[in-house]
Amino acid sequence: MSKRVLDVTAYTTFDYLQGSAAGIDWENDGIMVLNVDSDEADGVVRLSTELDPMDQERTEQHADHVELFPDQARTLASKLREAADRVDMEVDDD
Amino acid sequence: MAHKKEDIKGELYGDEVREKLEEFAEKGWDSIPEDEREEWFTRFKFWGVFHQRSGQESYFMMRLTNCGGVLGPDQLRAIGQVAREYATGPIENPEFGNGYIDFTTRQSIQLHWINLEDVPEIWEKLEGVGVSSRSSGGDTMRNISGCPVAGKADEIIESRPILDEIQETIRGDDDLCNMPRKFNISVSGCRQGCAQDSINDIGLEPAWKLADGEKRKGFNVRVGGGLGGREPRRARPLDLFVPPEKAVETVREFVEYYHELGNRENRSNNRGRFFVDEHGTEKIRDDLDERLEFEFEPAGKDFRDEYTYNAGKPREEGPHDHVGVYEQRDGLNYVGLSVPVGRLTAKEAIALADLATEYGSGEVRLTRRQNPIIMDVPDEDIVPLLSEPLLEEHTPEPSPFVRGGQACTGTEFCSLALTETKVRLTRTLRWLRNNVDVPDDVSQIKIHYSGCTADCGQAMTADIGLQGMRARKDGEMVEALDVGIGGGIGEDPSFIEWVHQRVPADEVPGLLKQIIEAYVAHREGEQTFREWVEEMGVESIIDLTEPVETDYDDPCLHDAKQSWYPFADDESPAPTRPDGSPISADD
Numbered sequence: 001m002s003k004r005v006l007d008v009t010a011y012t013t014f015d016y017l018q019g020s021a022a023g024i025d026w027e028n029d030g031i032m033v034l035n036v037d038s039d040e041a042d043g044v045v046r047l048s049t050e051l052d053p054m055d056q057e058r059t060e061q062h063a064d065h066v067e068l069f070p071d072q073a074r075t076l077a078s079k080l081r082e083a084a085d086r087v088d089m090e091v092d093d094d
Numbered sequence: 095m096a097h098k099k100e101d102i103k104g105e106l107y108g109d110e111v112r113e114k115l116e117e118f119a120e121k122g123w124d125s126i127p128e129d130e131r132e133e134w135f136t137r138f139k140f141w142g143v144f145h146q147r148s149g150q151e152s153y154f155m156m157r158l159t160n161c162g163g164v165l166g167p168d169q170l171r172a173i174g175q176v177a178r179e180y181a182t183g184p185i186e187n188p189e190f191g192n193g194y195i196d197f198t199t200r201q202s203i204q205l206h207w208i209n210l211e212d213v214p215e216i217w218e219k220l221e222g223v224g225v226s227s228r229s230s231g232g233d234t235m236r237n238i239s240g241c242p243v244a245g246k247a248d249e250i251i252e253s254r255p256i257l258d259e260i261q262e263t264i265r266g267d268d269d270l271c272n273m274p275r276k277f278n279i280s281v282s283g284c285r286q287g288c289a290q291d292s293i294n295d296i297g298l299e300p301a302w303k304l305a306d307g308e309k310r311k312g313f314n315v316r317v318g319g320g321l322g323g324r325e326p327r328r329a330r331p332l333d334l335f336v337p338p339e340k341a342v343e344t345v346r347e348f349v350e351y352y353h354e355l356g357n358r359e360n361r362s363n364n365r366g367r368f369f370v371d372e373h374g375t376e377k378i379r380d381d382l383d384e385r386l387e388f389e390f391e392p393a394g395k396d397f398r399d400e401y402t403y404n405a406g407k408p409r410e411e412g413p414h415d416h417v418g419v420y421e422q423r424d425g426l427n428y429v430g431l432s433v434p435v436g437r438l439t440a441k442e443a444i445a446l447a448d449l450a451t452e453y454g455s456g457e458v459r460l461t462r463r464q465n466p467i468i469m470d471v472p473d474e475d476i477v478p479l480l481s482e483p484l485l486e487e488h489t490p491e492p493s494p495f496v497r498g499g500q501a502c503t504g505t506e507f508c509s510l511a512l513t514e515t516k517v518r519l520t521r522t523l524r525w526l527r528n529n530v531d532v533p534d535d536v537s538q539i540k541i542h543y544s545g546c547t548a549d550c551g552q553a554m555t556a557d558i559g560l561q562g563m564r565a566r567k568d569g570e571m572v573e574a575l576d577v578g579i580g581g582g583i584g585e586d587p588s589f590i591e592w593v594h595q596r597v598p599a600d601e602v603p604g605l606l607k608q609i610i611e612a613y614v615a616h617r618e619g620e621q622t623f624r625e626w627v628e629e630m631g632v633e634s635i636i637d638l639t640e641p642v643e644t645d646y647d648d649p650c651l652h653d654a655k656q657s658w659y660p661f662a663d664d665e666s667p668a669p670t671r672p673d674g675s676p677i678s679a680d681d
């Protein structure tokens with residue numbers, strides 16, 4: 001396991017998140033990098049994640065990318081906002 | 095559609111940028127309209143003037159160029175004097191104070207905390223002794239790298255005249271100033287492979303052919319190498335042998351070819367290495383063949399199996415760096431100093447220049463390991479030179495850790511960085527020297543540290559590679575490092591493999607101590623670190639080592655990602671006037 005696939009710099013969206021890779025009957029927990037960037041040439045927003053290489057025991061070292069058209073990216077943003085509000089509400093109730 | 099940067103460069107670039115810069119300098123920092131800053135900063139880079147990161151507004155880094163690491167008599171002194179006078183910031187570095195110079199891995203020198211207003215005066219002083227900052231940044235041909243002791247040490251082919259001609263006729267050509275991306279050229283003529291031609295956009299390396307029972311010497315051509323950033327590549331052979339007298343035109347043709355055909359739309363994949371991926375070596379060779387007059391010949395036999403520079407080979411097979419005293423072919427000697435993490439105070443730089451004049455010819459050369467070399471010292475002056483205080487501090491006989499240490503800029507000045515690098519590595523090397531014993535025959539353990547994955551510090555090809563990261567410790571975010579081992583270049587380059595990731599910075603020296611002690615306990619005979627890792631396998635080293643706190647005191651453990659300077663407690667005074675007084679918004 002060597003070089004990370006995703007660049008991790010001060011501009012990376014999140015350089016430290018909890019995450020996991022899972023199969024049917026296994027799960028690798030670990031620390032994950034998540035980045036959002038825009039590819040103007042292809043007209044898409046790219047969301048990328050990579051579990052730390054040393055936490056990838058079951059998989060070949062890799063990153064995942066998903067491409068979103070701008071309106072899809074906005075839908076995702078509003079879904080994230082709604083979900084975040086629900087979590088906050090829960091916390092406020094405690 | 096061309097990328098935005100192409101529009102900026104298309105409008106004005108190259109030598110014309112200088113006049114505009116001088117105009118702004120005359121009128122002061124405030125005269126650059128705020129909404130034009132980004133485009134001007136992009137252009138200034140061609141002239142080696144880089145705006146520092148956010149929180150350090152109005153301060154610039156200046157990168158100086160040379161060719162193959164050669165500084166003539168008086169050049170280093172002038173650079174040291176400029177650093178003393180102008181490279182002073184609003185805050186001191188805890189190890190290096192104020193006013194220092196950085197040697198880089200491309201054989202150049204960088205000065206920090208420069209005020210724009212001072213740039214014309216600095217140019218005047220440096221250019222007066224033949225030092226320039228032109229074409230040291232932006233989308234241009236960067237410092238042409240070559241063996242720093244070319245012309246003085248034993249070479250298979252004389253590379254100095256070729257380096258000089260490329261510098262003058264190709265890099266100096268304003269018509270070629272605007273490349274699709276930065277572009278690296280290297281020429282090596284020696285047996286050590288120290289110009290590291292395996293990692294450049296175009297590299298010439300010595301080779302030979304048998305013709306009529308005689309060995310004809312020339313170069314094999316490789317293209318499309320590059321470390322750092324996304325997807326590193328080794329340079330790929332074009333299966334092309336060129337005689338020395340055709341070397342310059344071959345390089346020129348490849349530069350023009352990339353200049354014409356390189357992608358100017360998408361900056362994420364237009365570096366030379368991707369260009370070579372896209373076109374393929376066969377097509378590139380055919381196209382060059384068509385464009386060049388002379389007859390192409392297939393590659394000759396190279397000398398790679400003899401390369402020793404950072405190749406992780408035992409010492410008796412040849413020098414692995416330029417640290418130490420070595421005989422030149424003219425009977426004089428060169429003395430390579432070891433400067434931890436490549437940083438000298440301005441005072442030391444001036445002292446070094448004085449020693450070079452007193453004991454040698456005044457010439458100082460720079461290696462790709464961030465170290466200076468004093469050239470042309472007669473035998474009888476070696477002992478007195480070695481007993482000078484500066485050489486006791488930056489000794490040609492350093493501990494293997496100090497000798498192998500190398501670090502990029504880090505959070506101090508780099509906006510991409512996740513961690514501080516130079517002060518931390520300086521202290522770590524000192525701690526290792528005082529806390530880890532290694533046998534005398536171990537002269538090299540190369541520890542390279544980069545503050546992020548862009549890997550300007552070449553962690554990927556170190557014995558022990560460190561990359562800046564962040565981690566959680568005792569409930570707080572802290573600066574952390576990914577730690578890997580077993581990289582190197584030479585005949586068969588390899589990248590490090592991780593042993594532990596996100597190690598909190600204060601636990602790294604303890605981990606390094608364990609790794610090095612395991613090496614010392616288990617190496618067979620005089621096995622080098624890299625040979626040992628290869629034999630032992632990384633898995634077993636992972637199992638038997640762990641990060642641990644020691645009495646090492648980390649300079650800036652707590653996450654300073656938002657801070658304007660890693661060692662600052664106060665607010666930033668920037669932007670400021672050249673005298674250091676803040677420019678407030680209501681002025």
Ligand code: HEM
Binds near residue numbers: 609615634
């Ligand atoms: C933190 C790292 C390590 C330290 C400080 C360490 C230290 C030592 C020491 C002091 C000895 C006794 C050596 C002697 O008597 O000559 C030893 C023996 C040994 N170690 Fe380690 N070791 C480390 C890692 C490892 C690793 C990674 C392996 C295997 C993958 C390993 C395998 C062995 C074996 C097989 C012996 C017995 C060797 C013999 O008897 O010749 N050790 N170790």
Ligand code: SF4
Binds near residue numbers: 511
């Ligand atoms: S490796 Fe990262 S932190 Fe270091 S100089 Fe390069 S970009 Fe900056």
